Amino acid sequence: MKVKYKYIGIPIPSLGRETKEVALEANATVNDLLILLERDINGQHKDIFKTANFLVNNSRASLDTPLSKGDMIWIFTVLGGG
Amino acid sequence: MLKGYAGKLLFVNLSTGEIKREDLSEELARNFIGGYGIGAKILYEMMPKGADPLGPESVLGFLTGPASATKALFGGRYTMVHKSPVTGGWNDSNSGGYFGPELKRAGYDGLFIWGIAEKPVYLYINDENVEIRDASHLWGMDTTKVWDALKKETEEPKLRVTAIGKSGENMALLSCPINDGHRAPGRGGGGAVMGSKKLKAIAVRGTREIQVANPKRLAEINRNIREKMKNSPSADSFGTYGTGGGTAASALSGDSPVKNWAGVGITDYGEENAHKVSSQSMDRYKTRKYACSYCPLGCGAVYSVDDGRWPIEETDRPEYETASAFGSTLLCNEEDAIIKCNDICNLYGIDTISTGMTIAWAMECYNKGILSKDELDGIDLTWGNGDAIVELTQKIADGEGCGKVLSNGSAYAAKKWGKGEEYLVTASGIELPMHDPRFAPGLARTYQYDPTPGRHVKGGVGSLQMGGSEPVDKYIYEDTGELDVKLTSTREIVNVASLCIFGRVGMSSTTQNEFIEAITGMEFGPEESFKTGLRIFTMRHAFNLREGFKPSDFTLSNRSVGKPPLESGPLAEVTVDNELLARNFFDSMGWDFETGNPKLGVLKDLGHLEDVIEDLYG
Numbered sequence: 251m252k253v254k255y256k257y258i259g260i261p262i263p264s265l266g267r268e269t270k271e272v273a274l275e276a277n278a279t280v281n282d283l284l285i286l287l288e289r290d291i292n293g294q295h296k297d298i299f300k301t302a303n304f305l306v307n308n309s310r311a312s313l314d315t316p317l318s319k320g321d322m323i324w325i326f327t328v329l330g331g332g
Numbered sequence: 333m334l335k336g337y338a339g340k341l342l343f344v345n346l347s348t349g350e351i352k353r354e355d356l357s358e359e360l361a362r363n364f365i366g367g368y369g370i371g372a373k374i375l376y377e378m379m380p381k382g383a384d385p386l387g388p389e390s391v392l393g394f395l396t397g398p399a400s401a402t403k404a405l406f407g408g409r410y411t412m413v414h415k416s417p418v419t420g421g422w423n424d425s426n427s428g429g430y431f432g433p434e435l436k437r438a439g440y441d442g443l444f445i446w447g448i449a450e451k452p453v454y455l456y457i458n459d460e461n462v463e464i465r466d467a468s469h470l471w472g473m474d475t476t477k478v479w480d481a482l483k484k485e486t487e488e489p490k491l492r493v494t495a496i497g498k499s500g501e502n503m504a505l506l507s508c509p510i511n512d513g514h515r516a517p518g519r520g521g522g523g524a525v526m527g528s529k530k531l532k533a534i535a536v537r538g539t540r541e542i543q544v545a546n547p548k549r550l551a552e553i554n555r556n557i558r559e560k561m562k563n564s565p566s567a568d569s570f571g572t573y574g575t576g577g578g579t580a581a582s583a584l585s586g587d588s589p590v591k592n593w594a595g596v597g598i599t600d601y602g603e604e605n606a607h608k609v610s611s612q613s614m615d616r617y618k619t620r621k622y623a624c625s626y627c628p629l630g631c632g633a634v635y636s637v638d639d640g641r642w643p644i645e646e647t648d649r650p651e652y653e654t655a656s657a658f659g660s661t662l663l664c665n666e667e668d669a670i671i672k673c674n675d676i677c678n679l680y681g682i683d684t685i686s687t688g689m690t691i692a693w694a695m696e697c698y699n700k701g702i703l704s705k706d707e708l709d710g711i712d713l714t715w716g717n718g719d720a721i722v723e724l725t726q727k728i729a730d731g732e733g734c735g736k737v738l739s740n741g742s743a744y745a746a747k748k749w750g751k752g753e754e755y756l757v758t759a760s761g762i763e764l765p766m767h768d769p770r771f772a773p774g775l776a777r778t779y780q781y782d783p784t785p786g787r788h789v790k791g792g793v794g795s796l797q798m799g800g801s802e803p804v805d806k807y808i809y810e811d812t813g814e815l816d817v818k819l820t821s822t823r824e825i826v827n828v829a830s831l832c833i834f835g836r837v838g839m840s841s842t843t844q845n846e847f848i849e850a851i852t853g854m855e856f857g858p859e860e861s862f863k864t865g866l867r868i869f870t871m872r873h874a875f876n877l878r879e880g881f882k883p884s885d886f887t888l889s890n891r892s893v894g895k896p897p898l899e900s901g902p903l904a905e906v907t908v909d910n911e912l913l914a915r916n917f918f919d920s921m922g923w924d925f926e927t928g929n930p931k932l933g934v935l936k937d938l939g940h941l942e943d944v945i946e947d948l949y950g
């Protein structure tokens with residue numbers, strides 16, 4: 251199934267901040283999307299994702315939130331405390 | 333005496349003109365470290381219960397810490413302490429730049445000022461030479477001009493100055509001093525305290541070297557920090573964009589307040605606006621970056637705005653707190669307006685967080701028909717109207733028209749005008765900063781019950797929930813006490829050591845202890861550090877207890893904890909169980925939740941709190 255995602259937060263050049271589309275297995279979760287993205291960023295910035303915040307179709311989500319075809323996932327990393 | 337300290341405290345009575353120096357006792361340094369640790373201990377001793385924060389008995393302290401003026405990275409902060417004219421309780425706020433290290437190099441770990449001068453004065457400190465000098469010619473000047481004037485007058489080009497602007501002179505409760513032209517211990521009304529003393533500025537030149545116990549170890553800790561910062565995207569982001577690099581993510585994820593805390597970033601403010609007011613976009617005005625003393629990151633930047641409605645030759649880049657307070661909180665997407673407001677706040681010496689939040693309150697009242705255009709001197713304060721926001725900020729800075737009332741903050745204005753109380757977003761009367769407890773619930777406990785209410789730089793589980801190094805389940809409220817206490821104590825030590833909290837991009841959870849050991853030569857392992865942090869926290873709390881505060885006197889606006897909850901967006905249906913968070917915390921501290929009193933055994937275990945024991949238990 252295809253879902254769309256967008257990353258906003260601590261700059262990671264390979265992710266950019268535009269909306270992108272990826273294909274995931276049926277029954278995939280937010281975590282599966284992240285595993286896919288971690289490959290794109292060479293694992294280098296993996297730690298950043300550990301504490302990211304997510305929205306799926308504008309609602310709060312977590313790593314185990316199931317995804318459906320056509321979902322829009324936002325991934326945020328917040329610097330915090332400044 | 334321990335190494336790493338200047339070894340002296342300076343006391344100045346502005347009523348009598350008396351200036352005296354006292355040795356910093358080793359006991360005080362060991363047990364209260366520096367910053368607001370030593371500050372709380374001394375103010376508890378010097379200030380009588382019930383002293384008017386704007387009266388002669390009110391003592392104003394400026395404290396450095398062991399890391400200050402050494403080569404310890406991130407060690408350049410100083411802390412201002414006093415009783416707050418806003419909350420009526422304990423207040424500390426800290427600032428970066430170079431003023432703190434300069435004070436220490438002049439030979440003083442701390443400076444305490446009380447009394448009221450007959451006419452405007454400034455304090456001139458040049459190593460041993462300390463003078464109270466006439467400042468009549470500086471009264472009315474903005475904070476940058478004062479710095480320039482004092483450099484010329486003293487013929488000291490390297491002079492460091494902290495000064496109030498017109499707002500502090502007016503004793504407005506939003507006012508604060510500004511040091512180094514753009515750094516501020518902004519929160520809690522410190523500018524009004526300086527203004528009440530007719531103290532326009534403190535000008536410092538210091539030339540001494542501070543000796544540290546173990547320079548080799550210090551260098552090694554610094555190396556470890558630099559190593560960890562390599563390949564750290566957070567460090568890169570902070571160093572390039574400052575805190576404002578996170579503005580868009582915060583506005584859209586629910587971390588930032590939107591529309592006076594009643595809106596939803598992703599729908600009410602929108603992605604385009606969130607990006608527009610973040611540093612990545614505003615940095616087209618950047619001319620150079622700057623860093624505080626011994627900071628390898630440099631989160632500051634200078635802007636030059638040569639287009640739009642408010643060209644400014646040189647000004648400071650708005651930090652995240654400012655961009656959010658004047659941006660998403662007001663639904664404003666006009667970056668030139670945000671930069672202009674930041675500039676006004678720096679020149680007139682007012683806190684950007686409380687000013688933005690006070691305007692947010694007035695804006696909601698105006699848009700709901702509670703405040704009329706007439707009451708706002710004809711300003712059309714519709715959501716997001718940049719012209720109106722700049723005009724009102726200027727009025728607040730000048731203390732003119734409706735700005736006279738609003739310059740004392742939103743809680744004061746609601747009381748004075750007898751309306752709009754339900755739209756306040758405050759903790760014990762001070763406006764909340766730009767991190768939402770519905771996003772990081774632990775912040776609710778910190779905002780409400782830290783002895784200095786409403787601060788995002790204080791410790792607790794909230795700091796972890798905003799973005800720590802490990803994932804946490806933010807919305808579980810059971811059994812939070814132990815971790816909340818531990819993280820609170822850790823942050824106390826970071827703060828009193830005069831370290832910057834952004835140092836976390838290169839530090840571990842124990843680096844502050846390692847620094848203290850290397851600098852002072854005393855043993856400061858995790859247990860000692862934990863106990864010391866709690867002792868300092870308890871000392872600040874004791875100041876409030878002596879003023880008669882009980883836990884129930886510490887308030888937090890319902891809106892900030894989701895009562896009622898938002899209906900949509902990332903924070904939909906979140907209501908923070910702050911009572912449980914607070915009870916967990918009080919239990920783990922060994923404090924009674926009704927009276928606020930720490931148990932006698934707890935105080936004895938912490939040690940060095942005989943004065944508090946005497947006052948609470950006789």
Ligand code: SF4
Pocket residue numbers: 406408428429622623624625627628629630631632832833834835
């Ligand atoms: S990170 Fe920023 S605020 Fe902290 S010491 Fe460095 S320049 Fe100053």
